[in-house]
Amino acid sequence: MIPLSHILLLSVILFTLGAAGFIIRRNVITVFMCIELMLNAVNLAFIAFARRLPGLDGQLFVFFVIVVAAAEAAVGLAIIVALYRNRNSLAIDDVDSMKL
Amino acid sequence: MEILFYIFGVVAIVAALSVVFQRTPVYSALSLIVVLAALAVIYLLLGAPFIAMVQVIVYAGAIMVLFVLVIMLLNAGHEGPSAHRAKFARWVGPPLLLAFLVEFGVIVWKQYGLTGAASAPALDASPAAIGRLLFKSYILPFEVTSILILVAVLGAVVLAKKQL
Amino acid sequence: MATFSDTEFFLIETVIKIALIMFILLTAIAYLTWLERKVIAHIQSRWGPYLVGPHGLLQPLADGLKFMFKEDIAPLEADPVVYWLAPFLAFLMAFLSIAVIPFGESFTLAGHVIQLQITDLNVGLLFVFAVTSLGVYSVALAGWSSNSKYPLLGGLRSSAQMISYEVSLSLGVIGVLMIAGTLSLREIVNQQAGLWAHAGLFSVLPRWNLFLQPLGFLIYFTAAIAETNRIPFDLPEGETELVAGFHTEYSSFKFAIFFMSEYANMVTVSAIATLLFFGGWLGPSFGPYWLRVILPVLWFCLKLFCFLFFYIWVRGTLPRFRYDQLMAFGWKFLLPLGLLNILVTSFVMAWLHS
């Protein structure tokens, strides 16, 4: 059988990569995709734990997370489209009309 | 079967690296789809066939399509070098995250060890079993997500439509 | 005769099955193009292919050779990786879903039970949907990577159409799933065995789901035509507006791959329709053992053929929709109808159970 720690490590690596991407990427869409990567890491953790614990609850949580991710994607991409209409750019550095 | 986990785990990590380090958004999106597919296979191996399919149908087949469509629509091209001064977070963030990763890894390792198998008595994870649980114990979250989806639909229309 | 262990046997069996099915499918697709040209020609009072071989029977071969040896032209500005990837993705997705489609009952050979199906998943139908939903990428990416105006528009249109109709497609089959209570295709077919009992005059009819879910079938098949981008829903390729849609910039072998995947998709959705609504391979079965193995496969192929013929017939008869009409039809008519079907089905089922 696959050790739980290996699955969790995979999950943590994906989560960290997503978080790192969130910080270093500059394109809004890529940044958003990094968030999706993080959510997937969470899902993997849920599935891994669901394997170890009695009951299917962990699998159901993944189901809910996927639904939420879909809702978030719809709204997020709409926001990004509106951003592009206003500025003709997707670079996150350009989102700076308000400064200290 | 275990070997499949490691193969697809490596695929997922490589593809995730590619999501983060590709400079063209379409390549990032394609890499993310690879991650999703690899995870779907891993879910299958971990005894979650229904979730694996939902992952492919909803995540890879609908959400990521939306991403790809938006990228195509906005013609998001190559990401240039940062025009602004190097942001503080960009220098501090990755080392912090690396520390987090190592810390987390060590703790997980300590807790579950090298060999602590991720197995419980084989569960009936068929769609029927999931459905039963969903409509009995989790009926409220299930119903409430419909409000969430309604909000999302409303929001997409409000924000993206040129004229209401 | 050497004896094999179970694992070895399983491996060999699977490889042989895959090879055989691929071969048959590719041939079938080749001849489907011939059939299409012939039928359309006859509908339009023409001869169709006639010169290469008797009744043009060797025409598909000639076409294949032509595609193989034609010069492969790629646009200069095309994205190199994705431009290559798209057709192969289309091909992969089109042929992957065949893996879970059962086409006959099982038989025993040298003490091993052999199922006429590459693999039997308990979420078989979901697998088909999963793979079909990934098919959108090939279209979207082909359109984008060509870096040209018409393919991009065609790709956008086509992917929007495909994801829109996917919803109705799945809504159409949910009625059947509610009745069957399983997602395994083999199981669903087995539940349709026999004739209707206590149905008076209708007792001669087989117990196909079609009679329980006529609306579901109509929704499914309408959506399936749109999903495979066929007339009257072939807007993505509307020649008059978009040249040839997403594959305008593709030529020679890569074009052939797109072409083949389209036909493979037709076969897949027809096969699903057969399995879910028309009792799959079930039919009169008699005679010696080998005949009882062969006959179901024959019934299955026959039913499949009827669907494919219907596809071609529709193409020869109906005009093309306008794009906004197509989207309105999908979202404002087919989708509510699908929901209504589910609602009615669930009410009837609840009533019968109580």
Place this chain on the structure above:
Amino acid sequence: MTSVGSADFIRILPELILSVFALLVMMLEPVTPLGKKTVLGWVAIAGVILAGLASFAIAYFPGSAFSASISNDGFSNYLIELLLLIAGLVLLGSMAYLERDAIDHGEFYALILMATVGAAFMVASTELIMVFIGLEISSISTYILAGYKRGEMQSNESSVKYFLLGSFATAFFLYGIAFVYGLTGTTNLDVVRETLVNSPQSASPQLLWLAVILMFVGLAFKVSTVPFQIWTPDVYQGAPAPVTAFLSTAPKAAAFAVLVRVFVGSFDHVASAGPVVFWLLWISAVLTMCLGNLAALWQSNVKRLLAYSSIAHAGYMLVGITAGGAEGTSAVLFYLAGYALMNVGAFILIAHLAGSDERYTNVQDFTGLAADRPGMAACLTVFMLSLAGFPSTVGFFAKFYVFRSAMHAHLTGLTIIALLNSVVSVYYYLALVVAMYMGEGKTQVSESSVPRALGFAIAVSLLGIFFLGLFPSGLLRDLNSLHVPWL
């Protein structure tokens, strides 16, 4: 356990009524003639009032619902009423604003209602997955609301920033939930507490700490504590002012409720997690108060100033949560009510004063307002004084109770830091007042008379501020006697 009965539905009646009215508003939108869209606002307010009545009624049916995922107790009831108050005031304050700036009405009201539904589910649920879904409903609605002026650059930017950082935070929160689930096998907060208290060996302490920290990071983004406050100023400044009034209070109140339920309710009782929770809260309380107040000193934009002030207030509330226990909890709940009244009042008044398309939001635009419009200047002054914590306003007692609870919990150092901070904060609140009364020259802000609905909302918040400022003991007594199992 698993079957759903009418009692289950009664216990979520306020949320149900709000959802129905949100749908009603959306359905009435297309049939309402163009000039009469404010009617929809009144429909929404009717929904809020009905939901309020329902929440008073369900106080008589305490207990859990839907497989123990919803708890209808004094805590959730109070917070739902508070959320409804916020929603009502914001709705009243936004009708004239939408009319003036020619913004679409229907969806706006529906989104406010849905955001309130989400927040209400957050405060009422004891199941982390339900908390998560409520959080997402309220967050996604507010992302949309922040970018509601879709053609306007600042509104759009506000929405982009809020969305990206909000989703980022949600991922952390969710990862925390995953680990809590992995360690305890459940996501029900009560069961989590029992499992961890009864068998502390079942979970490795380090992994538990990580879970706690991850969940804290997620919630800290929502309540904007340092260092997770970076989005706050931009988002508050860019969003339409009535929306800012809403998102600086309602989601914050809900997130604080979850913080209390999770950290005071569940993890504080766990021996191995208690100290981690304590120091997390302690450090972020100090950082948040200091940074919020210091940064506010340099602000010239009123919305931005109030954004930093709201960060500082989050810091004060964290002091109460750090103190913990029944006293800390009731102090925080009291604070939330006061904070909501003054912040909503201030933002909707500023929304009015700022003129069409919010042209005048700088402090110097308000110079000499007292001479021109003495009534409005007086109202704004009261809000500022209350935010600063002057006696006889609710701000004073809010701070007083929180600091008192901290003293009782022997957090002398924290209390002193908090006191120093509130002294500093007086400076920037008074700067605005000084500008209004003593500034030379004519005011830029030249808005016509106050619309009736807005006037009513402001009157309600002023009344609340003075009532709670003069007679705080009644509410506090009620809050002290909340019957919650985990206190």
